[in-house]
Amino acid sequence: MSIRKNRTRDFASSPPEPVAGNGLLHRRALLERGVMLAGAVATGAGSQLASASAEPLTNGPWSLAPGVPIPPYGQPSKFEQKVVRTLSNPKLEPRTSGARTPHHLLNGTITPNGLHFVVARGGETEIDPDKHRLLIHGLVRQPMIYTVDALHRYPMVSRISFVECGGNSAPLYSKEPIQGNVQALHGLCSCAEWTGVALATLLDEVGVDPKAKWFIAEGADLPTMNKSIPLAKAMDDAMIALYQNGEAINPSNGYPMRLLLPGYEGNMNVKWLRRIKLVDSPVMAINETKQYTILRPDGKAWQFYFPQEVKSFITHPSPGLSIKGPGFYEISGISFSGNGRISKVEVSADGGKSWAQAALQQPVLSKAFTRFRMAWNWDGGPVILQSRATDEAGNVQPSREAFIAERGPPRGTPNVAAFTMEHCNAITSWGINPKGEVSHVYA
């Protein structure tokens, strides 16, 4: 570990060489050169910087009096009250409730529990854990009922995993770009550390009948959410999750237990889980027939289409986060794939004409959010920012044009159309005008 030597050049006099159009910079080159970055710009003091003597450090009132008592359970600062989920059904009318994660106001890869996305047909279900039971039955040697206390005695596993609603990013299907922010467009995905009992451990205990090929997972919520899932997933990495980011699962996300199927479509990760039935064929629930199938241009549909495809989107900058004049910025965003690890994320600032490879925050974990970061010197002209992720299986995120060409435009009644727009992983484009305003564009 050596101390870096003093640097003399500043950003204005000798900017690093770009690696792609419109000012994308090589991250390592930037960090090695000791350049003057945002500070220089933010103070508006020409090529030099606000010095200590020019703007003396003053005490805020918080430095002059005691604070407040530490609360037993901490809450975000009162200055962060805008950092909340947007709700699609705040009065709990008899329809689905959605809550979207504000990715443009977050950073890193973990989604705090209070901001994890939710899609729930019957609202937030409040379960007394002492009265809740999990039944595993069907094609098994010995059906079993598990209490929450009993499950806490089993060998547990933890993993950081994203969950994404099959309908996330569906606004990209619209003919004209919807002027929503990243929360409105991509807010139905989140990432947390989940801890619980591997479903394989419980299935070993009940004894799987060789005739069993699927299992049906059912929730204890009013709509009795249920889905058919291949038994192979149960034996691979499925988990009965009891903890989310260390603490008991949030009630919106399935307290006291949910099914976690890393990488699979969100609604298959059944919340408030009460029953797993082993069967020889799918149950043909509404969520796998009328809904969550993908209608192809030829009129046939893709059914039982589980992993969420490789995806990325830029969170900083993004709509609502205007940038303040030319100069240095970090472009960063989220990438993930239901098929494994992210292997590469490329960023373009010229609408896809040229691309540069972004830095991936380590460790890159399978089926988890991977934060990507790209250094950028904005010259003040109009730009179009895009990101394109590739996963370890070789899947590459498609352009919107290619995606629509394959799937066809949305069609049918509005109600039907909503269910032809699943699994959209097209590239998102942010246009930035010379004022620094960011908008959703198609490019």
Place this chain on the structure above:
Amino acid sequence: MSIRKNRTRDFASSPPEPVAGNGLLHRRALLERGVMLAGAVATGAGSQLASASAEPLTNGPWSLAPGVPIPPYGQPSKFEQKVVRTLSNPKLEPRTSGARTPHHLLNGTITPNGLHFVVARGGETEIDPDKHRLLIHGLVRQPMIYTVDALHRYPMVSRISFVECGGNSAPLYSKEPIQGNVQALHGLCSCAEWTGVALATLLDEVGVDPKAKWFIAEGADLPTMNKSIPLAKAMDDAMIALYQNGEAINPSNGYPMRLLLPGYEGNMNVKWLRRIKLVDSPVMAINETKQYTILRPDGKAWQFYFPQEVKSFITHPSPGLSIKGPGFYEISGISFSGNGRISKVEVSADGGKSWAQAALQQPVLSKAFTRFRMAWNWDGGPVILQSRATDEAGNVQPSREAFIAERGPPRGTPNVAAFTMEHCNAITSWGINPKGEVSHVYA
């Protein structure tokens, strides 16, 4: 990915071979054998299990009516109200406030922000981020003042890192074992994903004078918390952290920014950070002279002793979590080292006579919590559980006896003694009696 074949043996008829005394089991052997585990015991139905027909699954009231609206910012279930920090100064009297993480009620490795431990001399400081400034000055080419907005433009980094108070685990110094739970004994450590700007990036910008060897970090809280830190740490992995588990740092943990020094003594990770001054020698602040030095038996003291030593403790079972009769349990706990990765955690159920290697939850990250897990078949007799961690630098957690022999017993006035009991990483012992009650013992 193959589906496991049906299993026929159960736990009662053919238990797996133990790997150490008093029932410690090989985890892989257990998982490969398809044994009857906790379910069998919990239902009390003899050698077999409660079947679906014997105890029909009934609907809770939550299955018969809609739930409640999804909140904009989710909170834990009302059934988890006991999962809170314990407070040492709930009325904010003019003394230090502490808040301890309830590790016995958590699992995994991430500590949710609301439950992260806190030690604060002046309570929770409420800072308006628009009025907060960070000054970097002293032995630099160009002093700089950074606004929060400016820092958000810099290249960021994320890492999962523990923070531990130098005084954590000090109760193990007591002559008789204090009957506290794991929260009381070890609750002053937590782990989160932190995101912010590498301090090295900012120091590159201000330009480090070669004469600078240390920096002084100072908080904006009323007591103006300050510490001297070797400059080498700044150039290694120090971070100006802005985000904690994805969202803005919790106000108790330094909103809008704190210093993060992965692996170093908690109080050096200065919260509400407002000033970094580069200097040629330490400032000799109260926190590195009167406090946070380690008085040796010969009357001399260790000063500037930074990394938190390799440590582990068992969270499940632990005092307050009684176990319910003989049978299978998972023993699990937390391990970490300020010197890098955990390489091994061993568990003993016979007070240290025999040891078995626990499974480490992957990925094992440097200077982060690593969850360890051990399968255990309790025969109902008295046992003493211990865990012993080793880090990649080869440091091994010492027995309490060896630790006290090296450091000497606490001495001096009670007030002085409190500051001779830093950096205690001795092995913790839990005694379990035939009733299943867990207590803190010395062994």
